[in-house]
Amino acid sequence: MRGETIEQIFHSAVEVFAHSGFERAKIDDVARHAGVAKGTIYYHFKGKEELFVALMRDGMEKMTEQIHRQMGREPDPLRRLRALLQAQVEYLYEHGTFAKLLLSESWGSVERQQEFRAKIRELVELIEEVLIQGAEEGSFRPQMSHHDTAVAMFGAISVSVLQDLFSPERTGTREERVAGLVANLEKLFVDGVVVSKGKT
Amino acid sequence: MRGETIEQIFHSAVEVFAHSGFERAKIDDVARHAGVAKGTIYYHFKGKEELFVALMRDGMEKMTEQIHRQMGREPDPLRRLRALLQAQVEYLYEHGTFAKLLLSESWGSVERQQEFRAKIRELVELIEEVLIQGAEEGSFRPQMSHHDTAVAMFGAISVSVLQDLFSPERTGTREERVAGLVANLEKLFVDGVVVSKGKT
């Protein structure tokens, strides 16, 4: 079938890269994991770098796509924010491998890393839009910088997911864990930590 | 001064490791940067790994120390939170190199990475304590999980700093940038994004 091998390599590459990081990952391992010869990888991809970049591009695309799908056409900003939160946590949790790469391979001056930061910026902008919309409608507090706030939220989300994924003592099913993280983040973002005098 | 050479190596190592990440960094580069022979590094450190770990340990120590210093004995939880925020952002911003390493070299199963996560946990616990204290005093809203909230806050802080450091188009002095980030994070954490009916 068309692209079956490529699919296989792709899949294995995610595993291997996520397990070891870009530098530590060995093409040999990707090949073994994919059940193909080393040369086959080079037949389909120009090299380690290209394979990795293709991978991350794909991951980002799918993530953005899924988030859009889950947010749907919900008009209410608060509900939109919740949906986005849910979607993002869910995806990152599901693809922890990808989450890890995103956070660890995005800081630096190598070209690839700049591209990754650009991708992150896309995610951030998704959040930003919601914040702006909410502020315009008056249901969200106006921010000094919607962009900076969005960045902070993205950081909170991704690090929360990663910290959870790498916690040895975590319990419960994935669904429960995700629900917990989402609820927690939602609480923080929506209400802040301080007791507001006007609320019960 | 005692250990001038060691100091030199240490300093250069921070630069080089931060610029390239652990794997990409070359002992050769550290040596050249420090103006010593390669052998000298191995005379003072057991190896690349040890040098790096010593580095990170040192960075974390100094960070914790500085944060403690800046938080002082402030009893009011909200002010404590603000001081902590200010201290953490300031330190990470100042030592962006360290911030980068912390975020990119902490996710994985290599022993060193586990140690880093433990260090992160220390930072998180600093935040956590403030949250708990605030909740006990009644000025902070009780959280589902103070720990998770603290993690989220740490993520927000560190990613905000990194994103800012790696933004090519950022303007203003460092002090201004830091102040902006702090204010923004404070706003988010303290009040959340939603307009609460009881506030003006």
Added chain:
Amino acid sequence: MRGETIEQIFHSAVEVFAHSGFERAKIDDVARHAGVAKGTIYYHFKGKEELFVALMRDGMEKMTEQIHRQMGREPDPLRRLRALLQAQVEYLYEHGTFAKLLLSESWGSVERQQEFRAKIRELVELIEEVLIQGAEEGSFRPQMSHHDTAVAMFGAISVSVLQDLFSPERTGTREERVAGLVANLEKLFVDGVVVSKGKT
């Protein structure tokens, strides 16, 4: 025409091999240049080596053929020498690609290289015969070793052509260049460089 594909491959192979030399040349490039799939080349030729040898054989054959044609039945040794010179320079200049391969791929102990030297010997023998004929008729000075002299002449011819082909600053049409080279070589071979007392 019969063997159109083969013809295509052959033609492309000359180009590619000449451009890169035997080792550097890639079957992939030959295939791309010929507009066929890589497998097709292996369908028609046993391998890289065979393709190359076939090529060189063909080149030598055509060269010998053309030289014979141009020398015709000229009985006078001096005129024969001139015709041979003209023919050889012309052919090598025209097929510089071939000339290059001949000079660069003929020295070594690989079987193929021995075969090439044998081919060169054929060319040398063409020259040798003329020298011997001339010596027998008395119009040529007797040589210590007609064979060695013939080799030297071949070297002079081929290197002259190559040096000219690879001179970036050469000017004039091909015909002019060839005529120049021929005239020069003729002068050298026929008269030597020393002024003989008996000549004007």
Added chain:
Amino acid sequence: MRGETIEQIFHSAVEVFAHSGFERAKIDDVARHAGVAKGTIYYHFKGKEELFVALMRDGMEKMTEQIHRQMGREPDPLRRLRALLQAQVEYLYEHGTFAKLLLSESWGSVERQQEFRAKIRELVELIEEVLIQGAEEGSFRPQMSHHDTAVAMFGAISVSVLQDLFSPERTGTREERVAGLVANLEKLFVDGVVVSKGKT
């Protein structure tokens, strides 16, 4: 001692490169032949290419040097020509390995090859100067192009040497072989092949 290892590598590299040509030669073989580890070669040379170029540069330098030495201050053009011939043949014969590389690795567009051709040009110019000097003094026949003639002579010399070196059936001591080649070339260059009417 200073540079002993480098000397060793150099020497081995000549052997290996000459035996196999640039592409076929393996750094591994050079290392084994030199009795050092592979890494040692890379400690002293940037890579295969640099090693090779350094080699050829060195070879050309020594050759030019030796030729200059042997030609000395001889004022008479004819004797100068003979000395040069003798020196060049002697050197190439002695360093057949180098001769082979010179002739086989000099034709192409790779930068290194351009450098080699430049080196060849130096040799050619040595010859050219003698020709010009002789022509000015009136003892040499004026040439259409002294440069082209010099090139032809260089070609005759180098190919003669190589052909001889690779002749399986050659007999006699090296000195005899060299003497034969020199005499033959001298005869060809000095007098040409044609019987001049004015000589006995």
Added chain:
DNA sequence: AATGAATGAGGCTTCATTCAT
């Protein structure tokens, strides 16, 4: 304390060749 030459395991990549379609 410091040096830097030497090492060699390890990883990336190339490319001639095969073979099922």
Added chain:
DNA sequence: GATGAATGAAGCCTCATTCAT
């Protein structure tokens, strides 16, 4: 006849580490 995906042996190069001085 022709294809092109797949292979894997082979080779170049890197770099952490060692050690004699």
